[in-house]
Amino acid sequence: MDLLANTVRPYAWGSTTAIPELLGTEPTGEPQAELWMGAHPGAPSRIDRGAGETPLSEVIEADPEGELGAETVRAFGPRLPFLLKVLAAASPLSLQVHPDLVQAKEGFADEEERGIPVDAPHRNYKDANHKPELICALTPFTGLCGFRRPAETAELLDALDVDRLKPYADILRARPEDEALSEVLTAVLSAEREAMAETVDAAAEAARRLGSGDGPHAPDHAVYAGIADHYPGDPGVLAAMLLNVVRLEPGEALYLGAGVPHAYLDGLGVELMANSDNVLRCGLTPKHVDVPELLRVVRFEPAEPEVLRPEATPDGEEVYATPVDEFRLSRHVLAPGSAPRALDDRVPQILLCTDGEITLRRTDGGTDAGTDGGPGGAELVLGKGRSAFVRAGEGVEISGGGTLFRATVAV
Template sequence: MDLLHNTVQPYDWGSRTLLPELMGIPPTGAPQAELWMGAHPAAPSRLSRGEALAPLDRIVAEDPEGELGAVTLRRFGPRLPFLVKLLAADAPLSVQVHPDLAQAQAGFARENALGVPLGAVHRNYRDDQHKPEMIVALTPFRGLCGFRDPEDCAALLDSLRVPALRPYAETLRTVPEPQALSRVFRAFLRPPEELLGAVARALAVAATGSAGAHIAAYDRIAQAYPGDPGLLSSLMLRYVELSPGEALFLGAGVPHAYLSGLGVEIMASSDNVLRCGLTSKHVDAEELIRIVRFDAPPTRVLSPREEGEGEEVYPAPVDDFRLSRYLLRAGDPWRCVTLDAPQIVLCTAGAMSLSSSKENVDIGPGQAVYVPAGAEAGLEGAGMAFRATTGTAERLG
């Protein structure tokens, strides 16, 4: 077992206070958007093996079966298949989608063949992996996720009383789904500047009334990204509020944009993101259109289910990752967390201890421990912890 030393990503949409408040450290004054925990080569966690800190991706590469276990190695190859993050948003993230595995492999190979450097800002595919993901709220969390029902979307456009939106609302009402969503979404990716301005003004007026939290959210987007075409595409996405402990799972091709709040995020270990607006990063609307699913079913708000021994699991239809939660009180029995797969255990509240007959690692909020496959380990303490592993993991002992 090893305490992880992790990298904070200072993306401009990040909160300046949420991560410092969780971890009990002074804020730096700069945005602190994501704390990465895993072995992704863009920002691998580091741990003590020998005299110096070593990156986790190198540790895994040097002994893949010892670190991952035979089942994980056979299923995913010599790499840690999941990535954990603490995500702290204070401004809207980009409207984005993630590819499925076949799309990621084809896109990665295509850009390699074109000679696009891996670090190029205009590169879409930075690896050959898909990126299903889940976010679990630690604070009230707001986001946009999946397409609205066409009739609901048409009603929203009508409510803004912008005459130039009427043809789009008519399309949504009269053309079969998902063709209606596709036609309007494509048109909204390149809207006239005057339409963007009119919609932004209409949202500002509506937000002063009693139109609801979703209108206030879209108005905040308009203020954060004036003149950005992503404003219109965001109107087509469902507004979602999560209470602490609730979660969303996002599969391939589902458009989304997180708006505000702090959460634990887990995903397949990939950095493939296609964006169409609300960002200073690379935008490729045409590639996003190839990837987005207009026929995806509505995304449901998830709650964890009890799995025994105090463990609550958030269901996800993938085997790249499995995320569970422990809510422990002082004096609760030692919880065995020994598995035949690699794990990352993250404390988000209170004080926890991972122990075995040979060692003991104490962690507080924002700290995490890496547990290699088969390592004897138990969890105790008082507070809240999340355990990340693969969906193929089996309990040992």
């Protein structure tokens, strides 16, 4: 068992207080957006097995089967296939989509062949992997996910009573749903920026007015007005109006597959994803927006977002079911004095305590007792905000009182 030292990413949209509160540290006054736990090369966690802190990515690279287990290496190669994060949003993230595995491989190979540096601001594909993801709310959490039914969006636009939006509403009613969504999104993102900014500002002003009332779309209008406050004149505000507003309560989760447009707006959550950094942006960002490539990747399929609630297993583990193998998220909610629970030792896992205090105890013969996660340590105590890496083959049981999130693979 290894206690993880993790990196906090200071993106501008991050909360200044949520992650410090989780970790029990003093706020710095700067945004603290994401706490990364894993072996992603951008910010790998660090462990200390007696020779000083070493990036987890290097530890795994030195002995993939010893750290990940033969099953995981056969399925996903010699790397940890998932990345666990705590995400703390105080303002909207960029509106974005992720490619599927075929698109990622093709896009990465194309940009490599064209010699585009991986860190170039106009580069779309940082790796050859897809990026399905799951967000589980720790606090009330608001986001956008997937396209709303076009006819319903037309009603929402009609209520704004902005002349320049009426052609979009007409298209959303008249065309087949996939064609209507594609045509409107293309028009919004391809229009002349200055003219579109005027339309966005007019729509935002109407949304502010309606959002403070009691009309049928008032809660959603209030959300779009809030987005416009952060990104005035951005065409992504109108793109956002095509999407469903999703509100999660603590413990509820949302799965996001390839091609589904989405944005997180506000709240604290545990996020688990495939180990990739491939993002195509639609707006709400000063970063590069590649409209043709975006339109190639987006799936123009309206659907009501499915809010996930954990399903309890006989041993008390609560699992968030998703259709991917690279990651599996579950949680254990332990009452003080409850019987210890054993964890599956076939797979690598990252354990994160989000409430209370959880004790990890080895059951496979580790004898060097301690609380610092040293090599062979028999016991490790995780307080709120602390996390640990457990390599495959290490038998571990958990006890104490609190909430423990468990990230691993499905093999």
